[in-house]
Amino acid sequence: MAIATLCFYVFAAILVACGAMVITARNPVHSVLFLILAFFNAAGLFVLIGAEFLAMILVVVYVGAVAVLFLFVVMMLDINFRDMRKGAKRYAGVGAAIGIVLLAEILLVVGTWQLDPGLSGAGAAPTPAIADMHNTRALGNLIYTEYVYLFQGAGMVLLVAMMGAIVLTLRQREGVKRQRIADQVARSSKDEVRKVNVSSGSGI
Amino acid sequence: MSELPIMGPALPEIFLAIAVMGLMMVGVFVKPDRALPLVSALAIAVLLVAGALIAAGGGGYQLAFGDLFVVDRFAVFMKLLVIAGSVLAIIMSEGFIRREGMDRFEYPVLICLATLGMLMMVSANDLIALYIGLELQSLSLYVTASLQRDRLRSTEAGLKYFVLGALSSGMLLYGASLIYGFGGTTEFGALAAHFGELESVPVGVITGIVFLVAGLAFKVSAVPFHMWTPDVYEGAPTPVTAFFAVAPKIAAMALLLRVMMGPFGGMVGEWFQIIWFVSAASMVLGAFAAIPQTNIKRLMAYSSIGHVGYALIGLAAGTEEGVTGILIYMAIYLVMNVGTFACILSMKVKGRMVEQISDLAGLAKTKPAMAAALLIFMFSMAGIPPMAGFFGKLYVFRAAINAELYTLAVIGALASVVSAFYYLRIVKVMYFDEPAEAFDPVETRGLKAIIGVAGVIVLAFIFYPSLLADNAAVAAVSLLQG
């Protein structure tokens, strides 16, 4: 138990530190790298509470796909981040003030939190023991029965996201030569080859 | 292992989801130049069928999908308004999108998807379901806002909307998580039952409600979460703005009503100050900020902010009468706004869209019929009897008075006086200024019909107010009794 507690604090501390670094690092590439580190630590936290499926998904999807995509984008875009920061400093004071007030308020609010023992909702139902049912199966059970509505809804959201990406970025550029395989296959020598009698000495 | 959940009540949504995918297929496989008209027509048909299914489903209180989804008379009323808004938006956009570089079949499909999201919002009976519906709607709207991707204004509008929308979603989620934390469940009925037992409401719940309302207020563009509205309304393609101004507002208002009167319905006394503040601020800002505007789309943005403020008066009252008032207000708002935007979409000089108020100068001489229609809409928006808009205001103000919210009612009345200034200025420009260049003829029969019918409805409402008021009252009762 002690090790688990120790791990929790290590993961949590690194996670928070990485989060801070993501928004303060001067080099955007460093930011993305810190983000990846933060994902790993979050995955660790998931493992600690027995959500190994989520942990793996986080690593595979966010680290393996999303964050790497970010990295490519940041590297390919020529943005002067120093200029962008200039404006932000002017509002740093106000921003900090609001942030601090909000933080204080949320702390106050959370301080009053207590779990009502009489609650019967999902909050009172812990993850099933790994021996009874593994994580993936437990999730699947919920997602495809009780929460099928939400699952399908989320699917629609992703569909929209995909469509949006295509609609907003896909362009048929004029004047770009593309390989049209069907056309190539459909071609026959009869259409394309012509026999011409060339009288000698004149050329075509 | 588990039984299949009940799905029957969600038939219209399921139909719409499947049909949308079919539409996409049609759009992809039909020749590009024929895709848009065909998909538009099919989308209208699909939405109408969905509307018919909704109407046919009746209004009995039904739950589906393990209590995540609810249908009642309130949902039916709001969904029909949303469908109407969406159908009209597609009809209105016909000429515009062909001309203005957004000739893409995805537009009607996205509208349908957004509509699906709105229907899900209206029927949400759970914080998560609420969020999913909201995101489906929002994401579709972000995309449509920047659909004119070669115009800087349009892409800027889409991006701004997206970034701020993400922030608002974050707030909403944060509020939802606080509520979940203090309530132990996300299901509305269980939340209501739980909060009903509490002697005093924990401040955490109130904070959660504040965040939740902030997220929803963003969607209805209420002050101070309205800042995106003028920029997005101005930047987005005009038919999209017309759509924004109507259907999403109604859906978000429905969601707000369902959340506030459902799980938190027992503690109106605790949260009405939020709505009070938001409502008063919206009315005042909507009245004042519109005055210096020169762009009519921007003006309509502030106008819609003001209208949302008036409608929210009914929610601040927190009574059945108040809810009835909101329903009536939103229905009338839909008609007035659709009519007005149909006029704005007809503001075209030599094939080029114009959006300045000064372009309307002397419209009464060059196009008397359109000027008369716009006059009716402006009078109605300003709340001048006997136009329909007057009755919308009347119902919510009466609810406020009966709920003893005198200050709010007075602020509302004063704000409507100020707002009358800019509505009447448009009338003045149309009727008393020297004619500017004449507009081209109204483009499509659809636009003409919308302008005409909306004008007639706004004028004739006074004769049959019960037609709407009775249904709204029934819907309000069903929302409050669950």
Added chain:
Amino acid sequence: MEAAIVFLPLAAAILAGFFSRFLGGDRFANLVTCSFVVLAAVLSWITFFRVGFGGEGAEHTIRLFRWVASGDFVFDWALRIDTLTAVMLIVVTTVSALVHVYSIGYMSHDPAKPRFMAYLSLFTFMMLMLVTADNLVQMFFGWEGVGLASYLLIGFWYHKPSANAAAMKAFLVNRVGDFGYGLGIFGCFVVFGSVELDQIFAAVPDAAGTTISFLGGEFDAITAICLLLFMGAMGKSAQLGLHTWLPDAMEGPTPVSALIHAATMVTAGVFLVCRMSPIFEYSDTALTVVTFVGASTAFFAATVGLTQNDIKRVIAYSTCSQLGYMFFAAGVSAYPAAMFHLTTHAFFKALLFLGAGSVIHAMSDEQDMRKMGGIAKHIKFTYAMMWIGSLSLAGIGIPGVAGFAGFHSKDVILESAWGAHSGIGNYAFWLGLVAAFMTAFYSWRLLLMTFHGPARADEKTMAHIHESPPVMTVPLAILAVGAVIAGVALAPWFTGHHMADFWRDSILILEEHKALENAHHAPMWVKIAPLVFGLAGIAVAYWVYGRGLERGRAAGQFLGPFYQFSLNKWYFDELYDFLFVRPAFRIGKLFWKKGDGRVIDGFGPDGVASTAGRAAKAISLLQTGYVYHYAFAMLIGVVLLVSFYLLFGH
């Protein structure tokens, strides 16, 4: 039938005013108004004979419908038909009908004939409403209605600034009187508990001696009511103090002057006093005031009439003066004499006005007598008519036998004044005699300046002089007949032996007020004196103006300040201008510029509007277009709301 008399002119006004443009224009308007009003006049005469000579029980009241029923405050629209009303009916409708016909000719060159005819008919309706009223409120309706019609007709030529000013002046001065009249009605309701005439009259004997307390003072209720009502009468009848509007009202077309400002409307005050005789009889104080004001007006207006040069103004002051006679007659309880003079005056004064109109018409709208002269031979008929009118006005006749209409009525008034045997009666008698002298003088001054002597108009005008068309001369002839015979014919009934049978209950004279009875037994010198004074006036006029204007001018210079005093109408207009008009303007300007402009507009509409404009600009500056500003705004909003709940929520 009586209802038809009242409402025919209204129907005519509506038809002519609103529909003549669709139904045939000027001809239609002329036809419908004249025929309806003539019909009303015929019906009036029938009513007059039925009621006046029908003996006991001929008077009746026609209830049309309930007007107000609010607690104890109940009254109807009703037509009260008694002898007093019947006399007024014939006066009003007859003169009105003749003026309508006359106007066809007089206004023939005016582009707005239907409007004029409609106004005339409307006036007739209102006047009939006034004289048939069964209660004070209905009378007030007619009272204000004739005021309105008078306003509209004085300002008929609204493109003339002087006409507009005169119309407003008439309206405003009348407001002063109407204010008193209104208070009188309130007083009646307070004291008698009703505004219906029958109930008031029945309650008067019991109410004698009661007091009203107002502002700490105790006032005799009946005296107070009488004086307040008399204030209204003074305004409408242009008595001294509230007379200033009448001469200016001559800006209206001449038929209007004849109908409204000579024969009918201005006599409404006299009618009111006679109608309310059952109250006035119980207040000697009020009667004294009425006598005093009447006699003073008679004298004052006559002195002013001596020197005026505008032909219509001379007649206007003469009207004012004659109204004074009627009032002091009423003041000495000789109400029948007042009504008698009212009737005869209506004929000869309308005749004079219409005659003057004919002159003006002939002289191409010239009204200044100094530019007339020598036209008698050109318009002989009009000249004759003016003679008849003047003879009647001056009261010429053979005592004990017969004379012109004015002779009979004026004599009986002066005899009544003498017969009152009181200080105020003698005051009225002597002032009346002097006024009779002056009346004769200015009447012949008018005749001589207008018709005799050398022609002073330019040649163009002289070349145009022509007799008026028959449509104008026939009404003159009819009025002339009235001006000649009305006195002889009506005297026995109005003030003679059949008086009691004729008036019956419509006029109340208490036993102790014996002025009229004494008048019949007046000594010879009293009966002859008015005639002597009148003839003397004529003689002096011939001496001064018989051969042109030189002697008149010399007399004016000789009399110096007196002449100026009279010429400037005793400086009433200047006095009022100084006392009321200019202070009112100053106060008005103060309220307008400072009160309304700076305070109300400054803090009200203008201030609010400019503040709104500034606020709008400030708010729209918030809309910077930067996403992070917007995000900030959202966050600040959330923080504010949460803070609110944390600080004040519990």
